[in-house]
Amino acid sequence: MNLNISNLGKFIWKSQTVPGFGFQQVRNKWANWLMIRDVKRRRMSAEHFLERTRINALRKNNVLPPEIRELADKEINKFELNATPMRINNRCVITSRPRGIVKEWRMSRIVWRHLADYNKLSGVQRAMWG
């Protein structure tokens, strides 16, 4: 799995060949370590999604004999925890806020409001009636 997030940090901190050894700050474009974890989980679940759904289909049915279902149970536990899509957290894409997300835009309400006021969101207008 090619993740540039954690591996690069480890590489710079621990390998003595890179000139930033022990001191180089690792810079990311993500706002938060929580955001980075979320990104990792999304990538992992995207990678294992197909196989996982197929094994899950074997589990979630009444048709197949129970022995096969038990086998499928054991197999699905072999996946890493981060491969489960249930662990994905819908955070704000800009501020990494966990709550108050406007889902369609993937933003927190504060950022959403800011951009809407500056006319950056298509079709969004200040509500006014009466």
Next chain:
Amino acid sequence: MLSRLRIRRDIKFFVRCLSDKPPEHDAKMPEVKAKDPKDEKKDGAESSTEKIQALLKLMMAEPQISDSEYRERFTTAPERPKKQKPDVIEVKMEKIEENITKAATEVAQAIGGNVKQTEAELLSRVLGKINQTTTTLSDLIVGMKVDRSRDAEETAPRETRGQQVKRLTEKARTVTQRPRYSPRQQTEEQMPKQRKSLAQANTIDIFSGEPLGIFKPQQVNYGTKLDVWEQLNQRELMLATSQPPANYFQKMIVWTEQGKVWKFPIDNEQGMEEEQNVHFSEHIFIDSHLEGWCPTKGPIRHFMELVCVGLSKNAFYTAKEKFDHIMWYKEYFESKQDVLKEIGVWELKPTSGTSEATT
């Protein structure tokens, strides 16, 4: 007048002594300032000459450190053999003196009489003349012989440029092979001896030199592929040649090439043009893929038919993806053949498909 000034000074002094506060400025300072410019004007001319003379004396004095010590401590420029211009005739003083003495003896013998006296007189006159600074070059050269000793014994034949390059490259190769921290004293001693002057530009023989062998295919690393290196090389070239977009039009061009820009009229299947060639029957009638491996009756068949129904209703998968989906199940079941046979679900003969009740 002066007495008044003195009194004032004394009063100031007394006041300073009595007062508790320290004086704001030192009373001596203005006096000192008044003295200095006057002194400089008087002694200006004298001190400069004195300084120059002192410097000259220093130069004339012998150095405190010996030559070898100096060379050890400080890095001196390596001695290079100086080029000798063919126009100027080199004159060696020793030879001059020898010739002069010879000539003097010959003359004295020819004249006769007191050989030694005549010799001494002649030598004194001639040598005295040489020591004089007013003599012209022609006077000096009259009795002198041209020293052509250098031409007789040629220094090692001057190396051509090609040879020099070869020597340097070989040295570079040997240097990289040698361990980094080997004692370098020996090499430093060798270095000044090896350095030679460049070939002169008068005559360059292009065809006489040895070839460098750069363009021959070398056996080292021949045929091996450095994938990452090549990729990075390509990346570097691309970065070097491609300029960032100068205006918004160029940005849009780059985006369309990357596929980020929606093309008008908006087509929801913008990236998936090949799928339009696939007939819809391939999406719906997938049961044909179950033939050959799937048992005709039993829970597995039931399961697989459900899978096919689900896939046929899927508008988002490509036909190939649906096929892969079914094949994955085929491989999965074939890997679990032992367990399935124990249960009695997986019989290869399609007719005998006795299965357990499905609950």
